[in-house]
Amino acid sequence: MSPIELGMYSVVAIVILIYLGVYIPIALGVVSFVSIWLMRDNFDLSMNLLKVAVSDSVMEYTFATVPLFTFMGLIVSKAGLGGDVYEVMSTGFRRVKGGIGMATVGANAVFAAVTGSSIASASVFAKVSVPQMLHHDYNPRFAVGVVAGSSVLGMIIPPSAMLIIYSFVAEQSVGEMFLAGLVPGIMLAIAYVGAIFLMGRITPGFIGGRPASDYERMPGREIASKTLPTLSLIVVVLGGIYTGWLTPVEAGATGALVALGIALVRRQISLRGFWEALLETGHITASILFLITAASIYSRMLGLAGLPNELGEILASSNVSFFMLMVVYVIMMLFLGTLLDTASIILIVVPLFLPLIEPMGLSLVWFGIVTVVGAEIGLLTPPLGISCFVIKATLNDDRISLKDVFLGALPFAAVMLVVLILLIRFPQLTLAILN
Amino acid sequence: MLALNIAKWVQRLSRIGDGIAIGANVIGTVVVLCLVLIVNFDVVARGGFNSPFLGAVEVVQFSMVLIVFLQLPDVVRVNRLTRSDGFLVVIGMHRPKLAATMRHIIDTISAVFMSLIAIALWPEFLEMWETKDYFGVPGVFTAPWWPIKLVIFLSATLCTIIFALKVLSPATKSKLIRLPEHEENK
Numbered sequence: 001m002s003p004i005e006l007g008m009y010s011v012v013a014i015v016i017l018i019y020l021g022v023y024i025p026i027a028l029g030v031v032s033f034v035s036i037w038l039m040r041d042n043f044d045l046s047m048n049l050l051k052v053a054v055s056d057s058v059m060e061y062t063f064a065t066v067p068l069f070t071f072m073g074l075i076v077s078k079a080g081l082g083g084d085v086y087e088v089m090s091t092g093f094r095r096v097k098g099g100i101g102m103a104t105v106g107a108n109a110v111f112a113a114v115t116g117s118s119i120a121s122a123s124v125f126a127k128v129s130v131p132q133m134l135h136h137d138y139n140p141r142f143a144v145g146v147v148a149g150s151s152v153l154g155m156i157i158p159p160s161a162m163l164i165i166y167s168f169v170a171e172q173s174v175g176e177m178f179l180a181g182l183v184p185g186i187m188l189a190i191a192y193v194g195a196i197f198l199m200g201r202i203t204p205g206f207i208g209g210r211p212a213s214d215y216e217r218m219p220g221r222e223i224a225s226k227t228l229p230t231l232s233l234i235v236v237v238l239g240g241i242y243t244g245w246l247t248p249v250e251a252g253a254t255g256a257l258v259a260l261g262i263a264l265v266r267r268q269i270s271l272r273g274f275w276e277a278l279l280e281t282g283h284i285t286a287s288i289l290f291l292i293t294a295a296s297i298y299s300r301m302l303g304l305a306g307l308p309n310e311l312g313e314i315l316a317s318s319n320v321s322f323f324m325l326m327v328v329y330v331i332m333m334l335f336l337g338t339l340l341d342t343a344s345i346i347l348i349v350v351p352l353f354l355p356l357i358e359p360m361g362l363s364l365v366w367f368g369i370v371t372v373v374g375a376e377i378g379l380l381t382p383p384l385g386i387s388c389f390v391i392k393a394t395l396n397d398d399r400i401s402l403k404d405v406f407l408g409a410l411p412f413a414a415v416m417l418v419v420l421i422l423l424i425r426f427p428q429l430t431l432a433i434l435n
Numbered sequence: 436m437l438a439l440n441i442a443k444w445v446q447r448l449s450r451i452g453d454g455i456a457i458g459a460n461v462i463g464t465v466v467v468l469c470l471v472l473i474v475n476f477d478v479v480a481r482g483g484f485n486s487p488f489l490g491a492v493e494v495v496q497f498s499m500v501l502i503v504f505l506q507l508p509d510v511v512r513v514n515r516l517t518r519s520d521g522f523l524v525v526i527g528m529h530r531p532k533l534a535a536t537m538r539h540i541i542d543t544i545s546a547v548f549m550s551l552i553a554i555a556l557w558p559e560f561l562e563m564w565e566t567k568d569y570f571g572v573p574g575v576f577t578a579p580w581w582p583i584k585l586v587i588f589l590s591a592t593l594c595t596i597i598f599a600l601k602v603l604s605p606a607t608k609s610k611l612i613r614l615p616e617h618e619e620n621k
Binding site for chain 2: 019023024025026029030033047048051055058059060061063064067068071245249252253275278279281282285286287289290291339340343344
């Protein structure tokens with residue numbers, strides 16, 4: 001078997017093993033290990049690559065952003081900042097049809113700028129805004145759909161764990177990836193609000209709800225006390241990175257400390273809660289970085305097999321257009337997104353496609369944003385839309401089935417796809433902020 | 436009688452293995468806190484007093500190794516290693532025995548893989564221990580390599596043991612829905 005064939009079989013084997021339920025890092029590691037061994041008929045080479053990958057990939061300085069931003073996000077959730085922003089937003093949107101839905105989108109967009117995880121967003125807003133929408137007679141499917149749809153903003157608007165992972169695979173700067181995620185994230189939020197507005201006009205039955213009668217203006221002081229903490233965090237983190245005063249690692253650490261300060265001042269964190277946040281930070285960091293370690297063995301294997309270069313040559317000789325390449329890419333992401341989590345998709349697919357994208361003169365920063373948005377659609381689609389599972393589990397309400405969550409999220413997944421197409425067609429949407 | 440005894444031993448060993456994993460996890464957790472404090476210290480020292488903490492980068496790298504490898508055994512213990520087990524859960528509904536066998540096979544493969552990491556790292560540790568090699572910039576800040584290799588070796592060994600014990604103990608049914616460990620206090 002030629003190395004290229006072996007490489008191709010390995011990719012297929014990895015996908016099958018993962019579908020069968022093998023731990024993703026183990027599947028990546030074992031298959032790559034065996035494949036390198038067969039390819040070179042050299043067991044020691046395999047062991048050597050394993051050793052280098054395991055001891056070196058974790059030592060990357062920028063990976064410190066993973067625990068730091070995770071910790072900040074957990075503290076911010078515990079401090080109840082998400083709920084506060086939502087309350088302010090919902091008084092603003094009260095009188096519009098579907099207003100609470102729009103407020104949820106808005107609050108999610110703001111909350112996303114202080115947390116890097118869609119899971120956190122989904123669980124916070126499932127508890128805060130779904131009960132309120134049901135109270136106002138909204139269609140339950142719409143209520144859970146909005147929360148699921150807008151939770152993906154958490155991973156697109158910086159800081160975002162997925163942007164960090166991509167920046168490692170593609171060797172791009174984390175800071176640039178963060179800045180590039182800003183406009184697409186805001187665009188997606190606006191598209192959601194627009195879609196809700198249109199649904200209110202065209203299919204009001206899907207949204208449901210009655211106009212609020214108990215409308216009351218929130219006093220300015222309350223608005224300030226509920227939004228200032230979040231805004232100050234955003235200024236510290238994104239402002240610090242944008243001005244270049246802080247590296248992403250430093251911004252994460254500063255943000256974590258500021259978040260902790262806010263939680264302490266508001267007396268919303270106990271010693272126990274603090275410890276739990278630290279513990280979970282460690283668990284998340286260890287599992288993400290172990291996955292990255294395994295993925296680095298995998299990309300070395302691909303390199304040895306020469307698979308990415310071969311793909312590039314096939315592409316060049318067959319004159320596949322940019323359009324076709326992107327169609328294939330997006331379909332592949334949607335397919336993998338049905339069963340894999342976003343991080344795994346990025347780690348498996350990106351190393352294969354990077355050598356195709358670079359010679360075409362396309363920006364790798366732009367490609368990263370397209371990748372993350374595309375992979376995130378999978379969070380909303382069955383059978384394994386993780387955001388949808390989290391919402392179902394957090395609500396724990398028998399009136400709302402998993403099917404309701406998926407059906408409710410479907411229109412939002414469609415909006416995401418439209419935004420993705422726009423991002424692909426107009427790269428300047430992503431890149432303008434960098435220049 | 437013999438089978439019963441073996442089961443008892445497995446249980447006892449599991450408890451010891453779990454205990455060590457939890458202990459390592461606590462140390463790793465403290466390192467997370469240290470990481471936050473060290474980077475902040477550097478930011479303040481640099482921005483406020485114009486005297487940056489010179490070893491910041493090396494200390495951060497070092498703590499990343501500690502966080503990841505001290506916590507990895509505990510991640511394995513609580514079944515939080517990334518996987519997509521929808522298929523296993525579906526099979527488990529109709530053919531629970533088949534699913535349990537598959538889980539055992541998967542854990543066996545995982546144990547073998549982790550032991551390979553341990554075997555790969557051991558000579559590396561011995562070499563670093565003898566040569567006292569270091570990383571960092573000489574004259575500015577340096578740290579020895581051997582503790583890093585040792586932590587990775589021990590972590591991989593512990594992961595191997597925990598996976599092996601998972602194979603020997605009865606398979607647990609996994610849940611399709613994995614909730615975040617934290618909850619918002621509202």
